[in-house]
Amino acid sequence: MECPVTQFAHFTNPLYLDSGRILEPYTLAYETYGALNADKSNAILIMHAFSGSHHAAGVYEGEQKAGWWDSLIGHKKGIDIDRYFVICVNAIGSCYGSTSPMSLQHPSQIPYRLDFPVITIADMVRAQKILLSTLGIDYLKAVIGGSMGGMQALSFAQLYPKMAEHIFAIATTHCTSDYVIAAHKAMSEAIMNDPLFRAGQYESTEVAQMKGLAIARMIGFLQYFSPQTMQRKFSHRYVNQDGLYELFGRFEVMRYLDYNTQSFCHYFDPLSYLYLAKALCIYDLSLGYENLYDALKGVLSHIHIISFIDDTMFKVEESRQIAEALMYLQKKYNLLELQGSFGHDSFLVQVDLYDDYIRHILNS
Amino acid sequence: MECPVTQFAHFTNPLYLDSGRILEPYTLAYETYGALNADKSNAILIMHAFSGSHHAAGVYEGEQKAGWWDSLIGHKKGIDIDRYFVICVNAIGSCYGSTSPMSLQHPSQIPYRLDFPVITIADMVRAQKILLSTLGIDYLKAVIGGSMGGMQALSFAQLYPKMAEHIFAIATTHCTSDYVIAAHKAMSEAIMNDPLFRAGQYESTEVAQMKGLAIARMIGFLQYFSPQTMQRKFSHRYVNQDGLYELFGRFEVMRYLDYNTQSFCHYFDPLSYLYLAKALCIYDLSLGYENLYDALKGVLSHIHIISFIDDTMFKVEESRQIAEALMYLQKKYNLLELQGSFGHDSFLVQVDLYDDYIRHILNS
Structure with missing residues (x-):
């Protein structure tokens, strides 16, 4: 091709x-x-x-x-x-x-x-x-x-x-469904609550640092993956070098979410996310x-x-x-x-x- | 009694x-x-x-x-x-x-x-x-x-x-399960990303305004309610006075989430949320x-x-x-x-x- x-x-x-x-x-x-x-x-x-x-x-x-x-x-x-x-x-x-x-x-x-x-x-x-x-x-x-x-x-x-x-x-x-609407409500709020969002007046260069967009994507993953998929993929494994008894120690699933939602912020736009979520909710x-x-x-x-x-x-x-x-x-x-x-x-x-x-x- | x-x-x-x-x-x-x-x-x-x-x-x-x-x-x-x-x-x-x-x-x-x-x-x-x-x-x-x-x-x-x-x-x-861990990861990130959280140095009087805590609770509701419960309770109804074609117009399920998660911020503490989430995840x-x-x-x-x-x-x-x-x-x-x-x-x-x-x- x-x-x-x-x-x-x-x-x-x-x-x-x-x-x-x-x-x-x-x-x-x-x-x-x-x-x-x-x-x-x-x-x-x-x-x-x-x-x-x-x-x-x-x-x-x-x-x-x-x-x-x-x-x-x-x-x-x-x-x-x-x-x-x-x-x-x-x-x-x-x-x-x-x-x-x-x-x-x-x-x-x-x-x-x-x-x-x-x-x-x-x-x-x-x-x-x-x-x-x-x-x-x-x-x-x-x-x-x-x-x-x-x-x-x-x-x-x-x-x-x-x-x-x-x-x-x-x-x-x-x-x-109301359930999917509720999920997109949480995603949209996470985006808007980001300190860099500033009622939509962010600079494009700031998006890669917008944790709120990453959180929206995380909530999305909870819909896109099934619980069984996650269990099969991560098997409750803990990240080796992270301490089990440290507050910010992580399971593999957490590391996966960190990595894949941060990368999402390099190619997606927060306002597009809000508008597509709206379109999806009122469909x-x-x-x-x-x-x-x-x-x-x-x-x-x-x-x-x-x-x-x-x-x-x-x-x-x-x-x-x-x-x-x-x-x-x-x-x-x-x-x-x-x-x-x-x-x-x-x-x-x-x-x-x-x-x-x-x-x-x-x-x- | x-x-x-x-x-x-x-x-x-x-x-x-x-x-x-x-x-x-x-x-x-x-x-x-x-x-x-x-x-x-x-x-x-x-x-x-x-x-x-x-x-x-x-x-x-x-x-x-x-x-x-x-x-x-x-x-x-x-x-x-x-x-x-x-x-x-x-x-x-x-x-x-x-x-x-x-x-x-x-x-x-x-x-x-x-x-x-x-x-x-x-x-x-x-x-x-x-x-x-x-x-x-x-x-x-x-x-x-x-x-x-x-x-x-x-x-x-x-x-x-x-x-x-x-x-x-x-x-x-x-x-x-990894699925529940993933959900608590998203909740914890939403709390920590709140502008008022300030790495845990918030004032108690600020908690009622911490939208990040409300978002965590929203993500929680996605676990606590079943999709069927939400559909039965809200039936895809739109809030009457909100415009269907306004970006921030709401479905009833969104209004419910707004109300019940804001009230949560009046009686729960963000750091307790993080520590209980940790306890639950490593259980x-x-x-x-x-x-x-x-x-x-x-x-x-x-x-x-x-x-x-x-x-x-x-x-x-x-x-x-x-x-x-x-x-x-x-x-x-x-x-x-x-x-x-x-x-x-x-x-x-x-x-x-x-x-x-x-x-x-x-x-x-």
Whole structure:
């Protein structure tokens, strides 16, 4: 696979948001893999998760780490880029190049910060649809996303029922639970309570030192990992050189959290975290509808719901509720309940559990 | 029931701690309910949970709120104070009157703060045993505790095998899981990252404003409540007067967390939180033994393990591991797995699920 390159699409027309506010101008960062065929019938849209980016596959020139879904997307992989043109867009509000709270407002050239409008999952989807239109794509073989990406995929099925043949909504839900909302409340408070946050007026250079962002990520890990994953990974081991009876002595799981949450502060933005948490919390496919049945009645795509038994963030029951509504409505759907071993993160690390299924559906 | 009164026992002899350090002098705050009989054979020791206190039952004069286990302890209740003499001691390290990080060192009269020694669950138990000795009590009808109190109860069975007839270990474990350790890591970091914490040099009057302590409590709630409890209680409702598309608009679950965690800062101490979290994280009955079987081989008390199916903090599997070890060792034990509806907190709010069992065992 060639080294992918981030592309940017700049839009001067306003993006009308669910909140009633507008973004104008706005930018979308994205990557593509494979080639669009002559009749533009082989495009697949990939949607990323909360902390993910448009860098879904391949390795940047001079780097070593591959995109977050590299095991799924590539030559002869589940999503075969010899056959399909794959596009992944950084969600509006996220911090990897698309318009976000730290973007400069027009014409003042002052960053939005807390003046950034609230973004919804549907807003993210609408922006991606506009990008597809500018690329001349009005049909998608599939829309595929996990976690917050799965929310976007389902939202896509609701907003643009005629556009995608298949929707794969993986490790996700139709409506964010109070439990997940509560977790994101704690994460957001941890960010805002950081002494460097200063009501959003931090300098970008300070973010790497913002412990509050690291704490938010720690709370996130409590949702992404299952208790079983942690036990298997860390086995109650104590860091050898740390004293058991020292207050700040650590278990291995603590060292892991220290290391992996500090590194998070080198590539994520606190305000993006707050805005994405807001989008995730207010996500509800049924909002503005009578109920979930009413919300899904216009769906025409074939919906593939993939969930993991040990996912404690988005539970199998939530996937079943989507499936039950689709069954009642006599829609085309499949529900896969997989025996993951990594909790919510199974969708990222156990691609082997479902890549054959995706390949089969795409190629059949 | 008469209004209970907090009593204080002051000890000038050193308390030898697992860490190798000593506490000297030290104080224990405690309450008693009912009367000790002539042959001192009717005493029951109650052990409190992480944020609990020695105020287990009754209502203080001029107050309205009853002790945390008032539905279990009282006249004609599961633990009948007409028959039993009940004592509950504030754990060393906690902030309700027993020696804690904010206590004054002798002779400097400077608070310990971060110089306080690390306390273990076994240390808490040893201190309580010393208090019982000064009261002339060398036999206990039962030792009963939930959550961190259940850890103490099991530790009591291990340390003083001949002293208690019955041990009730409720909603607890034999060894803190990596998942629970990870959660307490996030809580501790949230406390320490508060701008007012200042490496433990905060003023007591500042604690009510310490958002970091409130965030720790929020993360705690994610363990104490089950996702189902939250969904039942809050039903994804949005606070009416808060704007759905305002960044700081709130769901009801967020308002609940704001209110109940801010109030927590009016009665809990940040340094006590850190030290109790440490004690909870390094708790492991098997520490210093070959394994759990070896750790429990000396037990003589009848062990009653009560767990709740929907407890996500201390899982039923952990209780089963204790039961399996006791079964293998041919010890007297019972394992009750109850269908709670409030997650870990079921042990506090669904006393009706197990009070008859305790009554039956005590009176048979």
